[in-house]
Every structure is written in structure tokens, then in C-alpha cells.
Amino acid sequence: MERLSPARVQGKICKPNLELFPEKRTSVRGKFTQNNISLYLQDCVQGMKGRIKDKEIDVVVTSPPYNLGINYSQYDDRISRKEYLDWAKVWVKEVARVLSDDGSFFLNISGKPSDPWGPFEVLSIIRNYFCLQNTIHWIKAISIKKNGDFDSFGHYKPVNSDRFLNDCHEYIFHLTKECNVKLDRTAIGVPYQDKSNVKRWKIAKNDVRCRGNTWFIPYKTIQSSAKERPHPATFPVELAEMCIKVHGLKNTKKAMDPFLGIGNAALAAMKLNIPFVGFEIDKEYFEISHRNIEKANAEVS
Numbered sequence: 001m002e003r004l005s006p007a008r009v010q011g012k013i014c015k016p017n018l019e020l021f022p023e024k025r026t027s028v029r030g031k032f033t034q035n036n037i038s039l040y041l042q043d044c045v046q047g048m049k050g051r052i053k054d055k056e057i058d059v060v061v062t063s064p065p066y067n068l069g070i071n072y073s074q075y076d077d078r079i080s081r082k083e084y085l086d087w088a089k090v091w092v093k094e095v096a097r098v099l100s101d102d103g104s105f106f107l108n109i110s111g112k113p114s115d116p117w118g119p120f121e122v123l124s125i126i127r128n129y130f131c132l133q134n135t136i137h138w139i140k141a142i143s144i145k146k147n148g149d150f151d152s153f154g155h156y157k158p159v160n161s162d163r164f165l166n167d168c169h170e171y172i173f174h175l176t177k178e179c180n181v182k183l184d185r186t187a188i189g190v191p192y193q194d195k196s197n198v199k200r201w202k203i204a205k206n207d208v209r210c211r212g213n214t215w216f217i218p219y220k221t222i223q224s225s226a227k228e229r230p231h232p233a234t235f236p237v238e239l240a241e242m243c244i245k246v247h248g249l250k251n252t253k254k255a256m257d258p259f260l261g262i263g264n265a266a267l268a269a270m271k272l273n274i275p276f277v278g279f280e281i282d283k284e285y286f287e288i289s290h291r292n293i294e295k296a297n298a299e300v301s
């Protein structure tokens with residue numbers, strides 16, 4: 001019988017319990033809906049199984065726990081590699097079931113310099129269900145030499161080592177069923193540097209070109225992480241926004257993040273007017289995601 005992903009108990013550190021079976025689980029513990037955004041306080045595998053029809057989702061943008069020992073308020077991010085990969089098999093299979101045939105699954109994941117294989121081990125599971133259409137590098141910090149001087153942009157956590165370089169990027173694997181999904185490349189395009197191309201090339205007439213697979217998306221500078229980023233492993237709203245846009249707004253009837261965190265993918269979907277569903281097992285993060293949606297909604301209305 002198929003095993004499910006971790007069940008969680010409020011207030012306790014939650015280790016995956018791969019022995020739990022669907023029929024033993026209690027279902028909904030919380031739901032939040034606003035403007036076509038539905039968020040559930042629920043294990044994502046249980047949630048997808050119970051709530052999402054086959055092929056209902058066009059874009060999945062997500063960042064699962066990386067099993068690198070991050071201190072989440074409930075989830076235990078220090079399980080054995082075997083347990084972690086067994087669990088990945090279960091949730092990836094569900095993502096494959098709910099994604100439409102011409103849908104896009106954007107998986108943000110990273111290793112760390114001393115433990116770099118995790119993303120590729122997860123990919124080796126994923127390749128049983130998906131084709132790797134694009135590998136995007138989320139660049140968090142970069143130094144650029146212009147006119148002889150260096151300018152540095154973005155933030156990174158320095159690595160204290162004489163063996164490893166500072167880690168300034170994460171992966172965004174763009175996975176599709178057959179590697180044949182047409183993208184809206186110029187939806188996140190950039191202007192040509194050499195404007196003579198705009199005159200010369202028909203394709204360049206709007207002065208916008210594909211930006212390529214290196215996406216510089218810095219974290220915002222914040223004063224207080226407790227108040228402004230009360231979660232240890234978020235991605236910027238802009239990252240999710242770019243993923244949905246490059247898949248194509250016209251081709252996106254519904255988006256999903258199975259590992260919602262504090263709701264940054266939900267905020268992106270709301271901004272783009274795309275119906276969205278998300279799951280999160282941690283009550284604290286789940287409640288912050290509501291507040292973020294409510295706040296963003298109040299700001300636009």
C-alpha cells in the first residue's frame with residue numbers, strides 16, 4: 001500500500017511518519033479562502049488526494065523542505081536521506097497526477113556547499129514522472145564589473161570555509177510532462193542592450209528579449225526578520241510571479257503550491273489574478289499566509 005507524507009501534530013516537532021495511511025488521517029484542520037485563493041492547513045499529499053482533480057492544475061510553483069537542517073517551527077528538516085527521498089516519491093507522484101498535460105512544475109530547491117547532491121537526488125526521482133525542460137538559476141547575489149569597477153547586488157549567507165565558495169544561487173527546475181510546453185518567454189523578458197538589434201530583427205521589434213535562465217531576484221532588505229520574514233526559508237513573491245508569467249497567463253487556469261510556507265506563491269497568483277490552491281502543515285505559517293493575503297488585498301482595494 002502507498003505510504004503518505006508526514007502527519008503533523010500542532011506544537012510538536014513533526015517527523016515524517018511514513019507508516020501513516022490515508023484512512024487513519026483526520027482531514028481538514030483549517031481553510032482560508034479569498035478571491036479564488038484557497039489555503040489549507042493540511043498535509044499536501046492528503047490535501048492533493050482529497051481536493052484536487054486529475055490535471056486540474058496548470059502551474060505548480062513550490063519549494064519543499066530541502067532536508068538541510070533548517071529550523072522550521074514544526075517540520076523536522078533533519079530526517080535520513082532515505083526517508084526524505086521516499087517521501088519525495090509520494091508527493092511528486094501526486095503533483096504529477098494533478099498537473100495538466102501541458103502544465104509546468106517549477107521546483108525551487110537547493111543543496112549546500114557541504115551537501116550538494118540533494119537536488120539531483122530528488123531530480124532522479126522526479127524523472128520517473130517529468131521531463132526537465134529548463135534549469136533556471138535563481139541568483140540571489142552577484143558582483144558585476146562595469147567600466148572597470150565592481151558593483152555587488154543582493155544578499156547571501158557567507159560560508160566560513162577555505163574549501164567552499166559562498167553559495168549565491170538556488171535551482172528552479174522547470175519540469176513538464178513531455179518537455180514540449182510553449183512558454184511566454186517575453187512575458188518576463190528584458191530590453192536589448194544593443195538597440196540596433198531592435199531595428200534589424202523582426203523578433204526584436206518590441207525591444208524585449210528572452211532573459212535566459214539566470215534570474216537575479218534579490219531578497220528585499222529587511223529591518224526585522226521576525227516581523228518581515230517570519231519563516232526561515234522563503235522565496236520572493238517575484239520568483240513565483242515570474243514562473244507563472246513565463247508559463248503564460250493565458251494558459252494558467254489554476255496554480256498551486258503544496259508547500260505554501262507564508263504564502264508567497266499565493267501572493268503572486270493573487271497579483272496576477274490566477275486562482276490558486278496551497279497547503280501548509282504549520283499553523284503559525286498558515287496563519288501568516290492569511291494575513292499576508294488579507295494585507296495585500298486591502299492594499300489593492
Ligand SMILES: C[S@@+](CC[C@H](N)C(=O)[O-])C[C@H]1O[C@@H](n2cnc3c(N)ncnc32)[C@H](O)[C@@H]1O
Nearest residue numbers: 043044233234235259260261262263264280281
Ligand atoms: C521551503 S518552505 C516553503 C516556503 C514558501 N515558498 C514561502 O515562500 O513562504 C517549505 C514549507 O513546507 C512546509 N511543509 C513541510 N511538510 C509539509 C507537508 N507534508 N505538507 C504541506 N506543507 C509542508 C513547511 O512547514 C515549510 O513551511
